[in-house]
Every structure is written in C-alpha cells, then in structure tokens.
Amino acid sequence: MKLEAIFNEFNDDNKYRFHLAKQEPEGTRPIDVLARSKSEWAGWQVYRGNSKERFITDRIVSFAQISGSKFLFGGVFDIVNRDTAEYEVEYSSEYNELIGRLVIDYSGDNSRGTVFKPSYVFLHSEVSCIYEYKYQGEPFYSYDDINHNFEQIEIVIKNQLNDWKVALSCVFGVYLLTDKLTGKHYIGSAYGTDGIWGRWNSYIYGLHGGNKELKELYDIHSEKYFRENFKFTILEILPTSKTPDEVIKRESMWKKKLLSIAFGYNAG
Numbered sequence: 001m002k003l004e005a006i007f008n009e010f011n012d013d014n015k016y017r018f019h020l021a022k023q024e025p026e027g028t029r030p031i032d033v034l035a036r037s038k039s040e041w042a043g044w045q046v047y048r049g050n051s052k053e054r055f056i057t058d059r060i061v062s063f064a065q066i067s068g069s070k071f072l073f074g075g076v077f078d079i080v081n082r083d084t085a086e087y088e089v090e091y092s093s094e095y096n097e098l099i100g101r102l103v104i105d106y107s108g109d110n111s112r113g114t115v116f117k118p119s120y121v122f123l124h125s126e127v128s129c130i131y132e133y134k135y136q137g138e139p140f141y142s143y144d145d146i147n148h149n150f151e152q153i154e155i156v157i158k159n160q161l162n163d164w165k166v167a168l169s170c171v172f173g174v175y176l177l178t179d180k181l182t183g184k185h186y187i188g189s190a191y192g193t194d195g196i197w198g199r200w201n202s203y204i205y206g207l208h209g210g211n212k213e214l215k216e217l218y219d220i221h222s223e224k225y226f227r228e229n230f231k232f233t234i235l236e237i238l239p240t241s242k243t244p245d246e247v248i249k250r251e252s253m254w255k256k257k258l259l260s261i262a263f264g265y266n267a268g
Contacts, residue, residue, distance in 0.1 A: 002122065012118065016117075017117065018115070021062065023065055030065050062075055066103065078090050100131070108125070139163055157201055172242055173196050173235070174234070175196060175235060182229075187260045
C-alpha cells in the first residue's frame with residue numbers, strides 16, 4: 001500500500017514537510033526517544049540555528065528510523081512559533097492512533113538528508129505494516145541478547161514492557177554493568193523479589209543501585225554520566241530455587257574471572 005493512501009491530505013509541498021529522523025553513528029536511536037518521552041521527541045522536530053530554516057512550512061509529519069529503510073510514524077506537529085534561532089512545536093491530534101504503530105519502507109535518499117517534501121516521500125514509500133499495539137520499546141528476545149545501554153533499559157523498566165518483566169522477574173542471576181568510557185566493570189547479583197527485574201529497577205530509578213563505589217562515582221559525575229556511559233548485560237541466569245548464598249558464590253566467581261575488584265567498581 002502506498003503511504004499516500006493513508007496520508008493523502010498531506011500531499012501538498014507548500015504546506016508540509018516530512019521529517020525522517022535518523023540515527024547518527026553511535027548516537028541515540030530515534031525510536032528510543034519516541035518510546036521514552038513525548039516532549040523529548042517533540043524536541044527532535046525543532047531546528048536550532050540561524051543559518052537557514054529547516055522547515056519552511058507550518059506543519060511537520062515525523063518518522064523515527066527503526067533501522068535501514070524502516071521508519072515508524074511519530075506524529076504530526078504544528079510549528080506554533082519561530083524566530084531566527086529556534087522553533088516551538090506542538091503535537092497535532094491528527095492520526096494519533098497511528099503514532100508508534102505505522103511502519104513505512106522508505107526507498108529514497110537515506111544518506112544525509114532528513115527533511116523532504118511530501119511528493120518525494122510518497123513516491124519512495126510503501127506502508128510496511130501497522131502494529132496492533134503502539135511501540136513502547138523493543139521486544140525481549142533472549143537473555144543472551146541483552147547488551148543494552150542505560151537509556152534502552154530505562155525504556156524497558158519505565159514502560160513496564162511485559163515480555164521483559166516476565167523474563168527478568170522469574171530468574172535470579174549475575175549481571176554486568178560496564179562503563180563504556182573507562183572500560184570498568186561492576187558485577188552484581190539478583191536473588192530477591194522480582195529477580196533481575198527488581199534489581200535493575202534500583203539502577204534505573206536510583207542510578208547507583210546502592211553500591212559503594214557506584215555511589216562515589218555518582219557523587220563525582222551525577223546522573224548524566226550513568227545515562228551516557230553505562231551498559232547492562234547478564235553473565236549467568238540462575239533458577240529462583242537457589243539460595244542467596246549460592247547466588248553470591250557465583251557472583252564472587254565472576255568477580256575473580258573479570259578482575260572487577262582490582263580493576264573495576266566492585267569494592268569486594
């Protein structure tokens with residue numbers, strides 16, 4: 001199906017621009033922003049600068065890159081105020097039911113540009129699918145596939161993604177936090193209520209999780225450092241039939257293997 005069949009009213013090059021937000025190398029994924037925060041996503045539609053006008057019209061139809069040629073509809077925005085430095089935008093109520101659900105396959109220029117006339121996007125786009133439910137974060141695939149940065153796990157925890165919650169709540173385990181800036185590791189274990197899910201909640205909402213050396217790191221660098229530099233993964237899954245002492249024994253073994261006491265953030 002052609003995208004124009006759904007968005008026919010936007011087929012006016014003088015009134016609209018399509019914004020296809022793309023991920024920069026090593027940058028934030030647009031779909032993570034769309035899933036995480038409406039206000040943050042609105043900020044992605046704003047051009048800050050005085051060298052040129054990014055949007056010469058008064059309305060923006062936004063999409064967030066999933067990967068490659070696939071883009072997810074992010075809503076329609078009205079430019080309510082503009083000056084030489086910055087635009088102000090507001091969500092329109094149009095097509096709200098398709099935000100986070102409509103996926104297009106875009107075959108046009110996908111190298112540098114992100115803003116296009118409707119006629120160009122319609123010519124080079126097909127509707128790929130419409131999700132049954134609004135996208136709120138990536139699905140859970142397997143424990144081995146978990147290798148996610150702080151902001152990705154934050155989306156999982158705060159949006160209460162059910163498949164992740166079920167998978168992480170039903171197991172104990174040993175997990176690894178990695179500081180991407182320094183390469184230092186922190187190894188921890190989960191053996192309490194709600195398993196790994198419950199333990200990771202303490203990092204998402206408290207950042208340092210109550211750990212001594214991570215507290216010291218937080219006192220030095222504050223919240224931004226954790227959000228930008230920490231990554232989550234799982235070293236070992238253990239059944240909930242294990243006692244706390246058995247889980248801690250496995251944690252100690254991993255600390256020795258990865259030298260996280262001598263060279264990482266584990267105090268002991």
